Amino acid sequence: MRSIPLALNTLREAIRDKILYVILLFAIILIASGVLLTTLSLNQENKIVMDLGLSSISIFGLIITVFVGTNLLNKEIDKKTIYLLLSKPMHRADFIMGKFLGLSLTLLIITLSMGLAFYAVLWYTSGGLSGIMPILESSAQALLLIYLELVVLTAVAVFFSTFATPIMGAIFTLAAYTIGHMSNDIVAFGKLSKNPVLEQISQLMFYVLPDLERLNLKNHLMTSAVPSEVLGGSLAYGLMYTLALLFLSMAIFDFKEF
């Protein structure tokens, strides 16, 4: 509970950040540019708008997560405000949790804003609500999992920022995002190598690094929504991975000396 005021403060801080609005504006412009592409798309208007919209939400969400998330702790350390905070009756774990929740809330607001822009563009190109209804469930599922992916990446960014510099943290988080989307291919390559050591290493990487393809429904939008057990499994996986990383971050931060 002690982390809630810190979370709200982090949210307030993020909202006051002008760069966030610039990124959000770029995202909305990109989502809206789907309207222009529809003229070239040869009867694939909805598909282009959906793919471009959801990918824009995911990519701009990632940019915000990486650049805000990796600076969360270091900003407090650089400005020496962390001394003020930790001198209060507050555990270090609350600090980590508060920062994480604050950024997650910020990302929720940003994802919802971009989601609204996405549905508005889709409403315009598909000629009303009737065009949106068939893909409403599947697109909502995809949006939910995009948000969860951003939450997982926030936890990754917070984890790296407990022991690395912001630049290194950003690089590591981007690497985690890249490998997270390639983890299935890495396992496949390990199997193809026919080398037991490589196979074991690729399996280990698969289990340790986040499997972000599990949280990716963007590529299955035109078909029907996924069953609730698959969605539930993905949600549970994402939340568990986030929790595990947060506990690890708390443990590392607890040992940190200023």
Place this chain on the structure above:
Amino acid sequence: MWVRLLLLVCFVLAVNAMHFLHIHQIRRLPFNKDHFDALYLPDPAFLQFTSLGHETLVSDFIWLETIQYYGDRLSKTKATPFLYRYFDAITTLDPDFIGAYIFASYVMGSEPELRDDAIKIIKKGMELNPTVWGLPYQMGMMYHLYYKDPEKAAAYFEQASRLPHAPAVTKNLAAQLYRKADTLGACMVSLHLWGENVKQAAEKHLKDKAERNFIETAITCDLIRIRQALEAYRKRQLSIPVKPAPAPVYSRRLRRYLPVAAKPVVVSPFPASLNELVELGLLAKPPLDFFKRPYLYDARTGKVMVEPLPWLAIDLKLRESIAMPKNTVN
């Protein structure tokens, strides 16, 4: 001072080396500028690996590029050799992109040299989307329009008709093309499909039309069966050795050859009647048409006809086998 000079020399050398490599690279590129399209499109597997969860977006961009490429070549009446590569990349990245498979079948199917590649793309689509009726339908169209293979086309239309949301036209097309294939097996499948159409037709006029088609197909199957039996009869007759005429006998008394009474036995390739085919076991029973009328048979020519139908036959090929009405004045 010397260090700065060395750095300057290194910089100049590096710029020169870069320029030389750049020029060398450009010279190695194909002279024909049309080939650049393919150079800029990496392997689909590589694109899939590097698109980091945004496969459908990358696929969309290649789709837009493909439309530009095709439109540009079409307006300049140039060949489109890289269409397969584009469509393969699009459908590898987004296997559910049904529009891409169908567009590929149109634009590649109309080019004889790209037709086999179009088949490859649609087959890939059918494997990846086994419940989409549009893909086997498109395959059927390809075999019907371009390969002129009614039996194969009919098989694909039949496959399409069994899939969810398939319109009734798929079954009708399958039934018509099976009949057109002119083999007994295909004709029996056609008969079965028309039978299903009769049962499933929701409206009276559709039911009537399906019934007429069913009867015409039943007659077509009978005609194929009779013609096959006649062919078997002909082969059987040809295999019987021709009995030679007896050699003329020389009469010493008359001092000449006596005339031979027996002539060589001439074997007719056609039976005297269709019942002869039944007797020989070439037909199971005396053939009667759907209205229980015997088929008209000309023993001299071996031609089989059917009595006029109560309507003008829908099947143009069957019309050739319908006898003229008796009261028709020529």
